[in-house]
Amino acid sequence: MNDLKVISEYIIKETLKNGVDQVDVLIVNNTNTKITVRLGQIEELKQANPKSLGIRVFKDKRKALTYTSDFRKDSLQKLIKRTVEIVKVTSSDEYNGLPEHNLLGIANVDLPQFDQKIESISADKKIKMLKEMEKTGMAKDPLITNSDGAVWSDSRSHVVLANSEGFFGEQHYTSYSISLSLVAEKNNVKQTDYWFSGSRYFDRLDPIEKIADVAAQRTLRKIGGIKPKTQKVPVVFDPIAGRDFLNILAQTLIGDAIYSKNSFLIDKLNEKIAVDQMTIIDDGLLKYGLGSRLFDDEGLPSRKNIIIDKGVLKTYLCDCYSARKLGHPTTGSASRGVSSNPSSSTSNFYMQNGTIPPKEIIASVKNGLYLTSVDWVGVNYVTGDYSRGATGIWIKDGKLTYPVQEFTVASNMLEMMQNISMIGNDLEFRTGKAAPTFKIDEMMIGGS
Amino acid sequence: MKRRDFIKTGAALGAGVIVLPHLWQACQSAKTLQGSVENMEALFGVTKEKMSELISVAISNGADRADLYFEYKISSSLKLEDDIIKDVSHGIVMGLGVRAVKGDQVGYAHTDDLDFDKMKDAAKAASFIANNPGKVNIAAINACKKLDLYSLDKLSVDCKLDQKIQLINQVNDAAKKYNSKITKATVTISDEMKQIMYMDSEGKYFTDVQPMVMMRARTIAEDGDKRQGGYSARGGRVGLNFYREPDNRPEDIGIEAAQIAVTNLDAVPAPAGPQIVVLGPSESGVLLHEAVGHGLEADFNRKGLSNYANKVGEKVASEHCTVIDSGIIPNLRGSINIDDEGNLPTESVLIENGILRGYMHDSISAKVMKAKPTGNGRRQSYKFPPIPRMTNTYMRGGNCEPEEIIKSVKYGVYAKRFGGGQVDITKGDFTFGVYEAYLIEDGKLTAPLKDVTLIGNGPEVMRNVTMVANDPTFSKGGWTCGKNGQRMQVSLGIPTVKVSEITVGGTKA
Numbered sequence: 037m038n039d040l041k042v043i044s045e046y047i048i049k050e051t052l053k054n055g056v057d058q059v060d061v062l063i064v065n066n067t068n069t070k071i072t073v074r075l076g077q078i079e080e081l082k083q084a085n086p087k088s089l090g091i092r093v094f095k096d097k098r099k100a101l102t103y104t105s106d107f108r109k110d111s112l113q114k115l116i117k118r119t120v121e122i123v124k125v126t127s128s129d130e131y132n133g134l135p136e137h138n139l140l141g142i143a144n145v146d147l148p149q150f151d152q153k154i155e156s157i158s159a160d161k162k163i164k165m166l167k168e169m170e171k172t173g174m175a176k177d178p179l180i181t182n183s184d185g186a187v188w189s190d191s192r193s194h195v196v197l198a199n200s201e202g203f204f205g206e207q208h209y210t211s212y213s214i215s216l217s218l219v220a221e222k223n224n225v226k227q228t229d230y231w232f233s234g235s236r237y238f239d240r241l242d243p244i245e246k247i248a249d250v251a252a253q254r255t256l257r258k259i260g261g262i263k264p265k266t267q268k269v270p271v272v273f274d275p276i277a278g279r280d281f282l283n284i285l286a287q288t289l290i291g292d293a294i295y296s297k298n299s300f301l302i303d304k305l306n307e308k309i310a311v312d313q314m315t316i317i318d319d320g321l322l323k324y325g326l327g328s329r330l331f332d333d334e335g336l337p338s339r340k341n342i343i344i345d346k347g348v349l350k351t352y353l354c355d356c357y358s359a360r361k362l363g364h365p366t367t368g369s370a371s372r373g374v375s376s377n378p379s380s381s382t383s384n385f386y387m388q389n390g391t392i393p394p395k396e397i398i399a400s401v402k403n404g405l406y407l408t409s410v411d412w413v414g415v416n417y418v419t420g421d422y423s424r425g426a427t428g429i430w431i432k433d434g435k436l437t438y439p440v441q442e443f444t445v446a447s448n449m450l451e452m453m454q455n456i457s458m459i460g461n462d463l464e465f466r467t468g469k470a471a472p473t474f475k476i477d478e479m480m481i482g483g484s
Numbered sequence: 485m486k487r488r489d490f491i492k493t494g495a496a497l498g499a500g501v502i503v504l505p506h507l508w509q510a511c512q513s514a515k516t517l518q519g520s521v522e523n524m525e526a527l528f529g530v531t532k533e534k535m536s537e538l539i540s541v542a543i544s545n546g547a548d549r550a551d552l553y554f555e556y557k558i559s560s561s562l563k564l565e566d567d568i569i570k571d572v573s574h575g576i577v578m579g580l581g582v583r584a585v586k587g588d589q590v591g592y593a594h595t596d597d598l599d600f601d602k603m604k605d606a607a608k609a610a611s612f613i614a615n616n617p618g619k620v621n622i623a624a625i626n627a628c629k630k631l632d633l634y635s636l637d638k639l640s641v642d643c644k645l646d647q648k649i650q651l652i653n654q655v656n657d658a659a660k661k662y663n664s665k666i667t668k669a670t671v672t673i674s675d676e677m678k679q680i681m682y683m684d685s686e687g688k689y690f691t692d693v694q695p696m697v698m699m700r701a702r703t704i705a706e707d708g709d710k711r712q713g714g715y716s717a718r719g720g721r722v723g724l725n726f727y728r729e730p731d732n733r734p735e736d737i738g739i740e741a742a743q744i745a746v747t748n749l750d751a752v753p754a755p756a757g758p759q760i761v762v763l764g765p766s767e768s769g770v771l772l773h774e775a776v777g778h779g780l781e782a783d784f785n786r787k788g789l790s791n792y793a794n795k796v797g798e799k800v801a802s803e804h805c806t807v808i809d810s811g812i813i814p815n816l817r818g819s820i821n822i823d824d825e826g827n828l829p830t831e832s833v834l835i836e837n838g839i840l841r842g843y844m845h846d847s848i849s850a851k852v853m854k855a856k857p858t859g860n861g862r863r864q865s866y867k868f869p870p871i872p873r874m875t876n877t878y879m880r881g882g883n884c885e886p887e888e889i890i891k892s893v894k895y896g897v898y899a900k901r902f903g904g905g906q907v908d909i910t911k912g913d914f915t916f917g918v919y920e921a922y923l924i925e926d927g928k929l930t931a932p933l934k935d936v937t938l939i940g941n942g943p944e945v946m947r948n949v950t951m952v953a954n955d956p957t958f959s960k961g962g963w964t965c966g967k968n969g970q971r972m973q974v975s976l977g978i979p980t981v982k983v984s985e986i987t988v989g990g991t992k993a
Binding site: 077078079081083084085087101102104105106115118119125126129182184227263266267268375376377413414418423441443446447448481482483484 | 702754
C-alpha cells in the first residue's frame with residue numbers, strides 16, 4: 037500500500053472493527069541523502085527512502101502501541117490483530133485516551149516548511165560544495181593538519197497523523213545540514229572542533245566560507261589548552277554551552293518528568309525560580325524554525341508557550357496524558373516517533389534575547405571562564421546537581437586569554453538560574469534550541 | 485555532541501519473590517521458527533541467485549566489492565509505572581542495506597521495501613561510489629563459520645507477555661518493599677530478536693539470529709524535602725531463564741535500584757579537583773571504553789584522528805593494565821556469533837602490561853592497514869554500513885584484594901555506578917558520570933557523594949593506574965554506545981582499580 041492517507045484510513049477502520057475504542061496512526065516517509073567528503077575524496081555516499089508507521093489503540097482505557105516498516109496489506113492485517121490482542125495486557129488508566137475532540141486542530145498560519153529546490157540540487161553540486169568547504173577550512177592555518185570530514189545531509193519528510201476522532205493532518209518538510217570537523221596539531225597534541233549550519237531552506241544555509249572559517253577558528257583556538265586551577269569563578273556561557281543549559285531545562289519542565297518525579301522543577305509552578313532577566317519560551321510556530329510544525333503528534337494545534345516569564349515558572353509543557361495526570365492544561369507539545377508513545381517535548385525552545393553585547397559580558401569578568409562546550413554526562417535531573425566536563429577560554433581582566441581543557445564546571449541548576457547576572461543580545465537559531473551568551477556569577481571549577 | 489563518541493546506560497530513565505516454573509515452559513524455541521536458512525530466504529523473499537544479481541548491480545560501476553545485509557527485527561516492551569502496567573509495544577522492522585566499497589570509499593543505500601525492483605534501485609544507488617564500469621567478478625558462495633554464543637531457547641520475544649508482566653511486578657514489589665521512602669518505581673522489560681542474512685561479492689554468506697533482553701528499574705526515594713533517584717538493569721543475549729539466576733533475579737534488580745536512591749538521600753557534595761579515585765568492579769569499565777576503547781577503533785587510526793595513532797608497541801598505560809576486547813563471551817550484551825560482514829569475533833588484546841598491541845578492525849581498515857580482521861565490523865541496523873566497534877571491553881584481574889586497595893587510601897573517592905561517558909578521541913580527554921560514589925577516609929568508605937563527573941586524559945589516567953585487584957567483573961547493564969550516529973549494544977568490565985589521580989567535578993573546594 038502506498039498512499040499514506042489510504043493506509044491511515046484502512047488501519048483506523050480495521051482496528052475499530054476489531055473492537056478498540058479509539059485509535060491513532062502516525063506515518064512517516066522520508067527521503068534522505070548523506071555525503072561525507074574527507075581530504076578531498078568522497079568517503080561515503082548514502083541514500084535511502086525509509087518509511088514506518090505506528091498504531092496506538094485504546095480499549096477500556098487501556099493502551100497499546102505497535103509499529104512496522106512493512107506496509108504490505110497482509111502484514112498490516114497481522115499487525116492490527118497483534119495490536120488488538122496486546123492491548124488486553126495493560127492496565128486500565130483513567131488518564132488514557134485520545135485528545136478531547138475540541139482540542140484537536142491545525143494551526144491556521146502560513147508556515148514555510150518545504151523547499152521546492154530540494155529536487156534540483158545535484159549530488160555533484162553537493163560534493164563540490166563539501167570539497168570547497170573542506171579545502172577552505174584546511175587552508176586557514178598550517179597547524180590544521182587533518183580533517184574529520186565535511187558532511188552534507190538533506191531529507192524530505194512526509195508525515196501523516198490521523199485518528200478515530202476524525203483528525204487528519206499531513207505535513208511536508210525539508211531540511212538540510214552541512215558541517216565541517218577539522219583537526220589541528222601542535223607539539224604532538226591534536227585538537228578538534230567543528231561548525232555547522234542547518235535549515236529548512238537551502239538558500240538560508242550559511243555560506244560554506246563562513247562555516248569553514250568558524251570551524252577553523254574554533255579548532256585553532258583550542259591549541260595549547262591547559263587545565264585551570266580548582267576554584268570558584270564567574271562563568272560566561274557561549275551560545276553552544278547555553279544550548280546545553282536549555283537541554284537540561286527541556287528535559288525537566290515537561291509533564292512526563294514532573295509526574296515521574298524525575299525533575300528538580302516539581303512543585304515550582306508559579307514560583308520565582310530564576311532572575312528577573314530570564315524569560316524562556318517554546319514557540320512551535322516560529323517562522324523557519326527547525327522545530328516548527330502546524331500540529332503536534334496528538335493532533336493539537338502548535339502554539340507559543342511562555343514557560344519562564346521574568347523568572348517565574350508559568351507552565352510545564354504537557355501532552356494529553358501528562359496534562360490529565362497533573363491536572364494541567366495541554367500545551368500542544370506532544371511529540372513521538374512511530375515506535376514510541378507521545379510525551380511532551382520542546383519545539384523551538386529559547387532564552388529571550390537580552391540587551392548586552394557579548395563583549396561587554398566578557399569585559400565584566402576579572403577572573404573567570406568563557407565556556408564554549410560541555411559534555412553531556414553529569415546532571416542529576418531529580419536534584420538539579422550539575423557537574424559537566426568542559427572546554428573553554430580563560431578570561432583575565434575582561435579579556436579572552438588562553439584555552440582551558442580537561443576540567444569540570446559544577447553547581448546546581450536552581451542556583452545557576454538565580455545567579456544569572458547578564459544576558460547577551462546575540463540570540464541566533466541554529467537548531468531547535470538557542471540561547472544568547474549569558475553569565476552565571478559563580479560556579480565551581482574542578483581542575484588542577 | 486557531534487564526533488564525540490559516548491556510552492550510556494538507561495540510567496536517565498528506572499522483587500518479587502517467587503518464580504512460577506510452569507510459566508517458563510510457554511516459550512517457544514526460535515530455532516524451530518526461524519533458524520534455518522531456507523526460512524531466512526523465504527522471510528526476505530529472495531533466493532541466492534537473486535542476491536547474486538543484486539551484488540552484481542552494486543559492484544557493476546567498478547567497486548572492489550559489495551555486500552547485502554538483510555534484517556528482520558521483532559521488538560517488544562512492557563512498562564510498569566505507579567503499580568500498573570502502563571505501556572505495551574510490539575514492532576517489526578525489516579529491510580535491506582546494500583554496500584559497495586572502493587578502496588576506503590563507501591556507497592550505501594537501504595530500502596524497507598523488499599520488492600526486487602526496489603532492492604535493485606538500492607544496489608544501483610550504492611554502486612555510484614565507483615565510476616569505472618567493468619567486468620564483474622563474484623566469488624562462489626561459501627558459508628561462513630560462526631560461533632554459538634547465545635541460546636535461542638525461551639527467547640524473550642517468543643514468551644507470553646504474562647510472564648514478563650510477572651517479572652516486572654516482582655521488581656516493583658521488591659523496590660517498594662525495600663524501604664518506605666521509595667515513593668515511585670518504573671520498571672521496563674524490552675527485548676528483540678534480530679534475524680540477519682548476509683552475502684558479499686567475495687562469496688561470504690551467513691545467517692544469524694541475535695536475541696537481546698534488558699530489564700530496567702528506576703526508583704525515586706523521598707524523605708522530607710529531599711528526593712533522589714536510583715537505577716538498576718540486567719540483561720544480555722539471553723532468554724528469560726536468565727532472570728532466575730543469582731544476582732539477576734527480579735528482587736536483585738528492584739532492591740539494587742531502591743538501595744541507591746535511599747543511600748543517595750544522604751549524599752554530600754563531592755570534592756573538586758584532583759583526587760585519588762578507586763574504581764569499583766564492573767561498571768567502572770566505562771573507563772576502558774572511553775579512555776582506551778574508542779581511541780583504538782581502527783577507523784580513527786587509519787585516518788590519523790586518534791591520539792593512539794601510530795603507537796603500537798609503545799607504553800600507553802601502567803604495567804598493571806591489560807585491556808581486552810572480546811566478542812566471544814557467551815550471553816554478554818556485546819557478544820556476536822559473527823560480525824556484520826562475515827568475520828569471526830575474536831579476543832583482541834588491545835593493551836598488554838601497559839604496551840599498545842593493536843586496534844579493532846572492520847574489513848575496510850583491515851585491508852587498508854594490512855591487518856588481520858578482528859571481527860569488530862558492526863552496524864546498528866540495515867540502515868548503516870559497518871564500522872569498527874567494541875564488543876565487550878574489559879581489564880584482566882591483578883593480584884591484590886579489593887579491600888587492600890580501599891585500605892591504602894587516606895582520602896579519596898570510591899566510584900561504583902556510572903550513567904555513561906564520553907570521549908574526544910583526538911585529544912584523548914574523556915568524562916564519565918558517576919551516580920553512586922562514596923568518600924574514602926582513612927581506608928574506609930564513608931559518606932555517599934552527590935552525582936559527579938570525573939574527567940581525565942586517556943593515556944594519562946591509564947598511566948596513573950597503580951593497583952589492580954583480583955575481582956574482574958562484567959557489567960550486565962544496558963550499555964549502548966554511540967558513534968557516527970550509530971547506536972551499538974556493548975558490555976564492559978573491570979576489577980577494582982586504584983587511580984592515583986583523576987579530576988573530580990564536585991562543588992566542594
